[in-house]
Amino acid sequence: MSTPTKTIDDTLGDVRRVQRLLAESDFDAVIAVSPDNVRYVGDVHISTQTSIRDRLALIVWPKGREPVFVLCLVEEGFVRAHSWIRDIRSYKEFVVKPMDLLADVLTELGLAQARVGCELDYLAAIYADHLRARLPGLRLAPCTDLFLRARMYKTPRELAILRHGYRATEKALMATYATVRVGETEKSMANRLADALMHTGADLVAYLHINTGANTGYPHMSPGDNVVRAGDIVKADVGAWYSEYITNVGRTAKVGKPTAEDLSYWTRLRDIHHRIIDMVRPGNTGRQLFAKAGELYAAAGLPFPYAHNGHGVGLLVHEHPLISPHDETPFEPGMVTTVETRVRWVGKVGYHMEDLIEITAGAPVVMSDAFDNERIFEI
Numbered sequence: 001m002s003t004p005t006k007t008i009d010d011t012l013g014d015v016r017r018v019q020r021l022l023a024e025s026d027f028d029a030v031i032a033v034s035p036d037n038v039r040y041v042g043d044v045h046i047s048t049q050t051s052i053r054d055r056l057a058l059i060v061w062p063k064g065r066e067p068v069f070v071l072c073l074v075e076e077g078f079v080r081a082h083s084w085i086r087d088i089r090s091y092k093e094f095v096v097k098p099m100d101l102l103a104d105v106l107t108e109l110g111l112a113q114a115r116v117g118c119e120l121d122y123l124a125a126i127y128a129d130h131l132r133a134r135l136p137g138l139r140l141a142p143c144t145d146l147f148l149r150a151r152m153y154k155t156p157r158e159l160a161i162l163r164h165g166y167r168a169t170e171k172a173l174m175a176t177y178a179t180v181r182v183g184e185t186e187k188s189m190a191n192r193l194a195d196a197l198m199h200t201g202a203d204l205v206a207y208l209h210i211n212t213g214a215n216t217g218y219p220h221m222s223p224g225d226n227v228v229r230a231g232d233i234v235k236a237d238v239g240a241w242y243s244e245y246i247t248n249v250g251r252t253a254k255v256g257k258p259t260a261e262d263l264s265y266w267t268r269l270r271d272i273h274h275r276i277i278d279m280v281r282p283g284n285t286g287r288q289l290f291a292k293a294g295e296l297y298a299a300a301g302l303p304f305p306y307a308h309n310g311h312g313v314g315l316l317v318h319e320h321p322l323i324s325p326h327d328e329t330p331f332e333p334g335m336v337t338t339v340e341t342r343v344r345w346v347g348k349v350g351y352h353m354e355d356l357i358e359i360t361a362g363a364p365v366v367m368s369d370a371f372d373n374e375r376i377f378e379i
Helices: 015-024 035-042 073-082 098-108 125-134 144-151 156-177 186-199 213-217 260-278 286-300
Strands: 029-032 058-062 068-072 087-091 115-118 139-142 204-212 233-242 249-254 319-322 336-345 349-358
Touching: 015 035, 015 058, 015 144, 029 035, 029 144, 035 058, 035 144, 058 098, 068 073, 068 098, 073 087, 087 098, 098 125, 125 139, 144 319, 156 186, 156 233, 156 249, 156 349, 186 204, 186 233, 204 213, 213 233, 213 336, 213 349, 233 349, 260 286, 260 336, 260 349
Parallel strands: 029 115, 068 087, 115 139
Antiparallel strands: 029 058, 058 068, 204 233, 233 249, 249 349, 336 349
């Protein structure tokens, strides 16, 4: 068998940035635990890490040294063939406990009493307690923020995947809306949308919130037996994985001609949408954009009860930066964020638009540009 030639510089994400952030931190090492950060750092997707929760995979990265991959024996061959990481240690499931192997690796690396960052917001308490019992001198500390800061910046390859995925998701939505028929159910629309997403090249459907009539007044209602009626608003908030990167698109349609009320709401929302998108520029922060959105909603006479008005996206549907009152991260070229402009009245009606924006050195670039969203789509 030939030895894999992938290096850290061949990774899809900017793993060098993780290395630099570790070097600048006060951690002696960090441990990636969650499926998304193991995927990002190791540059390999281990599907069973999600589907079989006890089958842990972790990456220990000591400062100034090479990382060590700790994983289940059944995944070792695949990871050796696809990851850039060369030091791989495996445990036999149900025979060796993953935390025991991790403790052995940390001891071997001289980290048994070190300050080690770990994704403690993901690692189950039973595992963390086991590790502390094995290594009572180990000083575990949260480090998820280090990975989040690295992943905010998208490489050109990541941007290309996201651009393709968003356009494909939009095309699937257009194809579904174009075939909506009065009398069909929300579930029928969802099934057709799922098929369309897969036909556009999705690896897997992540979520389908497509609703009609009064159900559009809810944010994330599962599609059910509610039927499409003439004059209904149809609203979708949809996502799928393309090359393991997730999409998040919001689009609204009308069964028939929009009413004067529909057009009034839509015109006000589109104005807010455009003005917030124009603020997605270097130096501005999510906190500033959120505050401005609140002002614009109030001036437009629309309710604004939301916790955020957009978010980064990548391996997860909600990444940083966030357009929220709590995020003061200055936008920089290479970051992305959705802008999510919506209004809804519970159990009555809702309108929703959501686009992906690339932050550049100049004007923001709308990456979700395959579905003309200036007007409500007419079915």
